[in-house]
Amino acid sequence: MTARPDPWADLRSLTRARIALGRAGGSLPTAEWLGFSAAHAAARDAVWAELDLDRLDADLGARGLGPSLRLASQAPDRATYLRRPDLGRRLDAASAARLAAAAPAGGCDVALLVGDGLSAGAAQGHAPALAAALAARLRARGLALGPVAAVRQARVAVQDPVGQALGARAAVVLLGERPGLGAPESLGAYLVLGPRPGRTDAERNCVSNVRPEGMPVEGAADLLAWLTGEALWRGLSGVGLKDERGLLGP
Amino acid sequence: MSRYAATVGRTRFAFRDLREVMARASAPKSGDELAGLAAGSARERVAARAVLADVPLVRFLEEPLVPYETDEVTRLILDGHDAAAFAPVKELTVGALREWLLAYETDAPLLAALAPGLTPEMAAAVVKLMRNQDLVLVARKCRVVTRFRNTLGLPGRLAVRLQPNHPTDDPAGIAASVVDGLLYGCGDAVIGVNPATDSVAGVEGLTRQLAELVERFRIPTQACVLSHVTTALQVMARGAPVDLVFQSVAGTEAANRAFGVSLPLLAEARDAALALRRGSLGDNVMYFETGQGSALSAEAHHGVDQQTCEARAYAVCRRFAPLLVNSVVGFIGPEYLYDGKQITRAGLEDHCTGKLLGLPMGVDVCYTNHAEADQDDMDVLLTALGAAGVSYVMGVPGADDVMLGYQSTSFYDSHYLRQVLGLRPAPEFEAWLQEMGILDEDLRLRPLARGHRLLEAASPRAREGAR
Incomplete structure (x- = not known):
């Protein structure tokens, strides 16, 4: 006996939600169960994937950036990273030393970071293009960028010690977001003004869902460059700084 | 000497206060580890449970885990405590409460009558001493409509x-x-x-x-x-x-x-x-x-x-x-x-x-x-x-x-x-x-026709009409 389709399959055009899947008895048909499993498997693999720094450098280099300054958080591996978000926000000792040696004399305006976050694939796939698009816009505004930092086992707030060590006035980190079933490789970008340990999430601006099916790279770069410029100009970032493009004059 | 101590095997475990006993007695959770509150070993966890089992329920009324003066939830809990409802179990320890809850005689009306007499800390404590099957059995006896x-x-x-x-x-x-x-x-x-x-x-x-x-x-x-x-x-x-x-x-x-x-x-x-x-x-x-x-x-x-x-x-x-x-x-x-x-x-x-x-x-x-x-x-x-x-x-x-x-x-x-x-x-x-013809008498899903009435609420054509 095979599954019975639902006679309202036309409603599927109205939502990405998994509706009108049909049923075997009252249970999920085999094809739908396997499809769900495949989506979950992609999300799981995305969480556990490692950032390939050689490939990242090659992709950054092809866009005129890098090679990256290779850093790591205090989370030694993925399992620890998932349990201990606090460790993912701090740099390990070797990274701190490397960063001190590489810091530009006199600091910089913006520190740019790439981190694996919860989806190394998202960082691998979308960060080089976004980093290049953003760097071009920031330079066009006359802003000086520090060396691009690549951080393994990174949480968002790792931008605080990195930005501080580079003497940056602001920091932007691009990192993989928590994978959803339909979106295993989605990139997020976070801006903070005056990076230093102790900054709260309320002091950061977020641009999320950067991926081909979501927010396009060029649009994300436009918004991030605008937010960065405004943050430096107004002296604030986070909940007090909203996307007001279009509300203001030219 | 701590009033909260127990020996497991040949090791004696002492706990600073009731709050620490509660935390160390909890089933393993990454969040308690992240907060630095979890037991450091399996034996310490069992020791904490042994200590907790002997704690009289009234102690939770005397020693708030979160200060009364600075927390409105603590004030809500203690000011709203129903002493009459608590009376049947007021002489019990946490360990004895577990056994009282599991007793055949403890049924839905008794549990409903007890509820206003239990503080959240008492309930949390007894739950720490319960294995999963206890959690199923006791919850099943409760009736909340x-x-x-x-x-x-x-x-x-x-x-x-x-x-x-x-x-x-x-x-x-x-x-x-x-x-x-x-x-x-x-x-x-x-x-x-x-x-x-x-x-x-x-x-x-x-x-x-x-x-x-x-x-x-x-x-x-x-x-x-x-x-x-x-x-x-x-x-x-x-x-x-x-x-x-x-x-x-x-x-x-x-x-x-x-x-x-x-x-x-x-x-x-x-x-x-x-x-x-x-x-x-x-x-x-x-x-x-x-x-x-x-x-x-x-x-x-x-x-x-x-x-x-x-x-x-x-x-x-x-x-x-x-x-x-x-x-x-x-x-x-x-x-x-x-x-x-x-x-x-x-x-x-x-x-x-x-x-x-x-x-x-x-x-x-x-x-x-x-x-x-x-x-x-x-x-x-x-x-x-x-x-x-x-x-x-x-x-x-x-x-x-x-x-x-x-x-x-x-x-x-x-x-x-x-x-x-x-x-x-x-x-x-x-x-x-x-x-609506969705379920039959045996609660099975009925085969539905393409023109089922409910579908009018969501057809793509209805969407066009709404615009």
Whole structure:
């Protein structure tokens, strides 16, 4: 006996939600169960994937950036990273030393970071293009960028010690977001003004869902460059700084 | 010498205070490890449980874990304690309470009478001494019945919250998911949408849309848009037809402040909803969500373990006579509950604790993609909760919430549970499902025709017409 389709399959055009899947008895048909499993498997693999720094450098280099300054958080591996978000926000000792040696004399305006976050694939796939698009816009505004930092086992707030060590006035980190079933490789970008340990999430601006099916790279770069410029100009970032493009004059 | 010490094997373990005993006695949770509160070894955990078993229940009235002076939840708990209801167990220790709860003679009326006499800390403590089967057995004996437009929590019944979320709150997309869920027999607990945006206009629009749907098809259920309580107040002030007011709550005043709520604000919202008099069978107008880890996440746990903080959140809930309360057990992430085993344990703990305290408990049986969990783990927890008499579970299309980005239970999952345990929908809703030709007398799904009446609510053509 095979599954019975639902006679309202036309409603599927109205939502990405998994509706009108049909049923075997009252249970999920085999094809739908396997499809769900495949989506979950992609999300799981995305969480556990490692950032390939050689490939990242090659992709950054092809866009005129890098090679990256290779850093790591205090989370030694993925399992620890998932349990201990606090460790993912701090740099390990070797990274701190490397960063001190590489810091530009006199600091910089913006520190740019790439981190694996919860989806190394998202960082691998979308960060080089976004980093290049953003760097071009920031330079066009006359802003000086520090060396691009690549951080393994990174949480968002790792931008605080990195930005501080580079003497940056602001920091932007691009990192993989928590994978959803339909979106295993989605990139997020976070801006903070005056990076230093102790900054709260309320002091950061977020641009999320950067991926081909979501927010396009060029649009994300436009918004991030605008937010960065405004943050430096107004002296604030986070909940007090909203996307007001279009509300203001030219 | 600490008054809290025990020897396990050849090692003596001493604990600083009652708060530390509670934390060390808790089942292993990544969140308590993250907070630095968890037992350092398996033996220390057992030692703490041995100590806890000998603690008299009255000690929880004498030694608040969170200071009375600075925390309104502690004041709510202690000022609201019902000494008469507590009388049957006031001489008992925590260990003896476990045995009292398991006794054959302890039945639903006795447990209901006891509930106002138990503080959340007492319930949290006894739950720490209970294994999973105890949590199932004791919860199953509790009976909590609530009403708005139908009757929830009756024996042999399982209700479902229909959760038709959409990434951009598109009305046609939401309607499609609502109809899909109704046609699978779900929606008796509530038709409840998590809005993608918390704007007053957006929440009002969704509120009106759901109210019209419930009215048009005379569905014996209630609707809710799960906005912040301040948004719900504004929406009600604009005259929108709000059935239930929703809010996430936590177990300390500081954690609730991080959620932007306080006890007076919740009371104001409840009064506003009561004034609308939209319930036909009862006036349980509140819907609360909770979850282990929220207090730590807000850095507002006062050194109290996450399971105890969660129990304290139930004191906030019961103050407002809710229709529905559920823990969102696996939603908060692996830094609080690492894997399927921890999620399962926490789900059973939260359900049993809430029922002991007299709440209409459901559970969002769920996980995120960075937790070590999958559908098999959820099936086991769901089945155990069914055996424990859970009041309701979630119904998310295909178990995949495309707005919140996590996996919960699907319309198929609740139907599975109703099949294997012989559970029926809420009685008024069951009658409606049969009248609509959705379920047969044996509660099986009927084959439906292409022209079923409910489909008018969501056809792509109807969407065009609405524009």
